[in-house]
Amino acid sequence: xxxxxxxxxxxxxRKGRREGQTEMVGRxxxxxxxxxxxxxxDVMDAQELTQDTFMRAFSHIDSYDSQQSSLSTWLCRIAYxxxxxxxxxxxxxxVPLESAExxxxxxxxxxxxxxxxTGREERIGQLMQMVDDLPADEQMLVTLYYFEDxxxxxxxxxxxxxxxxxxxxxxxTRKKLYMKLNVER
Amino acid sequence: xxxxxxxxxxxxxxxxxxxxxxPQLPADFMNNMERKMNPPMIRRWWWVAAAAxxxxxxxxxxxxxxxxxxxxxxxxxxxxxxxQQSPVVVTSQEEPKEEVxxxxxxxSKKAVKKQAKPEKYTPxxxxxxxxxxxxxxxxxxxxxxxxxxxxxxVDEFIAKMAAYNNVKQGELECTQPAGSNVVSSVYVFPxxxxxxxxxxxxxxxxxxxxxxxxxxxxxxxxxxxxELKDMREQLQYRWIAERVNGKILLYGTHAPLGTKESxxxxxxxxxxxxxxxxxxxxxxxx
Numbered sequence: 095x096x097x098x099x100x101x102x103x104x105x106x107x108r109k110g111r112r113e114g115q116t117e118m119v120g121r122x123x124x125x126x127x128x129x130x131x132x133x134x135x136d137v138m139d140a141q142e143l144t145q146d147t148f149m150r151a152f153s154h155i156d157s158y159d160s161q162q163s164s165l166s167t168w169l170c171r172i173a174y175x176x177x178x179x180x181x182x183x184x185x186x187x188x189v190p191l192e193s194a195e196x197x198x199x200x201x202x203x204x205x206x207x208x209x210x211x212t213g214r215e216e217r218i219g220q221l222m223q224m225v226d227d228l229p230a231d232e233q234m235l236v237t238l239y240y241f242e243d244x245x246x247x248x249x250x251x252x253x254x255x256x257x258x259x260x261x262x263x264x265x266x267t268r269k270k271l272y273m274k275l276n277v278e279r
Numbered sequence: 280x281x282x283x284x285x286x287x288x289x290x291x292x293x294x295x296x297x298x299x300x301x302p303q304l305p306a307d308f309m310n311n312m313e314r315k316m317n318p319p320m321i322r323r324w325w326w327v328a329a330a331a332x333x334x335x336x337x338x339x340x341x342x343x344x345x346x347x348x349x350x351x352x353x354x355x356x357x358x359x360x361x362x363q364q365s366p367v368v369v370t371s372q373e374e375p376k377e378e379v380x381x382x383x384x385x386x387s388k389k390a391v392k393k394q395a396k397p398e399k400y401t402p403x404x405x406x407x408x409x410x411x412x413x414x415x416x417x418x419x420x421x422x423x424x425x426x427x428x429x430x431x432x433v434d435e436f437i438a439k440m441a442a443y444n445n446v447k448q449g450e451l452e453c454t455q456p457a458g459s460n461v462v463s464s465v466y467v468f469p470x471x472x473x474x475x476x477x478x479x480x481x482x483x484x485x486x487x488x489x490x491x492x493x494x495x496x497x498x499x500x501x502x503x504x505x506e507l508k509d510m511r512e513q514l515q516y517r518w519i520a521e522r523v524n525g526k527i528l529l530y531g532t533h534a535p536l537g538t539k540e541s542x543x544x545x546x547x548x549x550x551x552x553x554x555x556x557x558x559x560x561x562x563x564x565x
Contacts, residue, residue, distance in 0.1 A: 112316075119312050127304045137302050144308070145315055152316075203285070210287040221293035241294040246282050261282070268287065 100165045107155045119148050122166050126173045132237055133177055133230055143180055147173040163251050171252045174234065181230050206268045209275065217275065224271055232267045239264060425488055430507040430516040434464070434531055436483050437518075441466050444474055451544055461534040465548055468527040476527045477503055480520055508536065519545065523552050 098106070098117050106114020126147050131140040150172050151158075158168050210221075225233060231253065238244040238252065246264070250257040305311075441448065449465040468476045477498065484496050484505050493508025493515060503520035516533040517540070530545045 115316060116309075116313075119309065123308060123312075124304050127308075128298075128301055131302055132298060137305065140302075141305055141308060141311070144304070145312055148312065149315060203283075207285055207287060210285075210289050212289055214289070217289045218293045218296065221290050222297050225290075225293060225297060236290065237294060237298075240287065240291045241298055257282075264285075268285070268290075271290070 104158060107152055115152055122169050125166060126169055129170055130173055130177055143176050146176050167248050167251055174252050201269050201272060206272050209272050220275060224274055235264060236267060425490060427511060428487055430509045433483050437531060440479060451548060461532060461538060461540055463532040463544060466529045468529060470522055470525055470527045476520060528552055
């Protein structure tokens with residue numbers, strides 16, 4: 095059964111065959127769950143959202159386009175939307191005011207990279223804290239970009255924004271972390 | 280697209296440490312997922328089974344239904360009864376009229392004629408109806424079957440009502456002409472809702488058919504007037520009630536048919552009750 099290709103799985107799910115669905119869940123559930131649980135700390139909620147992701151995937155399999163993305167990326171996109179909806183229901187999404195401050199001073203990519211690549215334990219500890227304070231979408235962005243090494247185009251697809259816009263957002267997020275590090279120092 | 284990858288090693292390391300202990304997918308995830316995937320199938324089968332059972336029950340019901348031979352339906356019973364009922368209804372009423380019949384029952388003219396034929400009239404059937412069985416409001420009442428109801432019973436009722444409410448019969452001081460056989464009585468009731476004299480008098484009047492000889496009923500909030508003739512006893516009856524000074528003056532009289540009655544006696548009593556000097560010195564016919 096594990097010899098099934100992604101195309102086979104999609105075809106089987108389209109035909110409503112149980113083995114296709116089971117294979118899809120078995121192959122991608124861990125990744126989807128891992129992505130969700132980083133934003134939704136409650137394991138039960140994360141599990142529920144993972145299940146919902148697959149149920150929605152089964153019912154919307156006809157909208158999947160293999161030319162546009164891989165199956166796992168498509169599943170991540172569904173999971174991301176469900177997760178955002180869940181977070182909106184759970185509580186208001188807070189947009190911190192300091193995001194306006196980041197535009198006050200231009201910082202070059204090199205300067206940012208140097209500041210975020212010191213190798214100092216203290217800096218790593220500070221960044222661990224700061225990531226938690228980021229809004230959900232920025233947290234997702236840095237997680238997918240740095241932790242899962244996803245290319246920006248893929249992240250853009252998952253998050254439903256254009257790659258260029260996402261690149262700007264990544265810059266702003268890095269700058270925000272840089273500014274915070276400098277303030278704390 | 281050649282995108283630049285930022286190293287940002289501190290951030291990468293921070294995220295790696297942060298998510299190092301990311302919880303794993305629970306072991307029962309697949310079972311839960313299976314359960315979530317199964318219900319729609321189960322539900323579909325359940326509906327199919329329910330629909331099949333329903334159809335089966337209907338099928339059994341249809342096969343178990345009694346056939347026409349074994350049990351005639353209600354409509355058949357009615358159809359059988361109709362020819363017997365129709366002549367009774369038509370002939371027991373007044374003279375049969377085609378127009379009336381056509382309004383009551385939209386049937387063919389031939390059928391109407393057949394129903395309205397006078398030879399269908401059966402005296403035995405009419406005589407079988409006992410007067411005591413007939414209610415005053417019954418549609419079965421006809422001139423031929425009009426029961427005799429003694430008008431004197433109105434007087435009896437008034438006397439009982441007066442006794443029950445401790446109302447004594449008034450004394451008529453006026454003098455009737457010598458040799459007069461007019462019998463009059465007068466009562467003064469309190470005008471309240473408990474006694475409701477007007478209402479009770481109306482009830483009594485309604486016991487008599489408006490086809491009773493000499494029937495005349497007239498009433499308003501202020502006055503009540505009722506007349507009857509007793510053809511068996513050859514008497515004429517009259518009752519007058521009127522609201523006077525917060526009381527109800529009830530005057531009843533009866534005399535042999537054709538007797539000319541004077542209103543003087545009643546008017547004198549009425550004037551006295553109203554504390555006015557009578558201006559009716561000359562007796563008049565009511």
